Amino acid sequence: MNKNTIRFIHISDTHIGESINFTLYGKNTFNCTRKLLELISAFNSPFDFVVHTGDIVNNPQNNTVSLARKLFRTVNYPVYFITGNHDNSDVIKEIQTDTSHCSQSSDLLYSFSVNQYQFLFLNLKGAGDGDNHGIFSKEDGDILCNHILDKANFEFIVFLHFPPLQLDCPWVDNEMTLLNNKRFLEIIHCSPAKIRAVFYGHIHNQTCINHNGVIYSSAPSPFCQFRIFASDNEVRFNPDIPVSFNYITVTESDIIVKTVSETDICIRQK
Ligand SMILES: [Fe+2]
Numbered sequence: 001m002n003k004n005t006i007r008f009i010h011i012s013d014t015h016i017g018e019s020i021n022f023t024l025y026g027k028n029t030f031n032c033t034r035k036l037l038e039l040i041s042a043f044n045s046p047f048d049f050v051v052h053t054g055d056i057v058n059n060p061q062n063n064t065v066s067l068a069r070k071l072f073r074t075v076n077y078p079v080y081f082i083t084g085n086h087d088n089s090d091v092i093k094e095i096q097t098d099t100s101h102c103s104q105s106s107d108l109l110y111s112f113s114v115n116q117y118q119f120l121f122l123n124l125k126g127a128g129d130g131d132n133h134g135i136f137s138k139e140d141g142d143i144l145c146n147h148i149l150d151k152a153n154f155e156f157i158v159f160l161h162f163p164p165l166q167l168d169c170p171w172v173d174n175e176m177t178l179l180n181n182k183r184f185l186e187i188i189h190c191s192p193a194k195i196r197a198v199f200y201g202h203i204h205n206q207t208c209i210n211h212n213g214v215i216y217s218s219a220p221s222p223f224c225q226f227r228i229f230a231s232d233n234e235v236r237f238n239p240d241i242p243v244s245f246n247y248i249t250v251t252e253s254d255i256i257v258k259t260v261s262e263t264d265i266c267i268r269q270k
Pocket of ligand 1: 054055086161201202203
């Protein structure tokens with residue numbers, strides 16, 4: 001791998017609650033997130049940064065945000081966050097560490113560049129009121145389009161919370177995807193800018209899709225995975241999963257996605 005290789009870790013959907021005892025789908029989300037961060041600390045392969053694609057907290061109230069801050073501010077690697085439908089922009093402001101190297105032109109979007117790659121983070125809104133779709137407004141499209149057209153020399157890696165593609169799973173395709181995804185996909189696939197990959201969360205499970213030459217990949221939740229098969233007409237979840245994350249390698253020719261779980265990393269117990 002040459003100097004143009006970048007490696008990062010993709011995590012998502014930690015849903016930290018208002019106390020360290022908070023449970024969701026039968027699992028303690030604080031403990032699972034703490035274990036996830038310990039696994040990443042113990043992971044002995046190189047990486048440049050970690051990205052969290054949203055639903056950092058379950059409800060953006062004061063206690064919850066300070067618990068999230070307590071967890072994420074103790075790690076000794078950079079973590080970049082975007083909002084999920086359970087977060088708001090204040091959550092990010094509270095827990096995000098140094099972003100002095102990032103450029104931010106609007107609440108929607110911030111980015112930073114390494115070599116020829118630009119990492120682009122989208123804070124999209126959820127539809128709200130119990131609707132789990134994401135919204136991609138005309139204004140969001142205009143901002144994204146202007147941003148990437150302005151930087152035609154870069155190769156872009158894009159992060160958002162909501163799946164922008166159908167996933168061959170009825171309940172996900174009906175309830176969880178990005179509304180107005182047509183405009184999003186037009187920008188990703190039809191603009192002159194070179195978009196290499198799109199990473200997302202929200203579905204609590206790992207997926208990888210090659211859509212017309214662009215890789216779309218989601219990371220697992222550390223505490224509970226949803227079932228996302230073609231026979232799943234409604235939400236089913238599996239809390240008996242190992243804590244896991246995705247390990248991404250970006251080279252000049254490839255995007256490599258590996259799922260790493262606690263069974264792959266030996267942690268000495270106290
Ligand atoms: Fe979500």
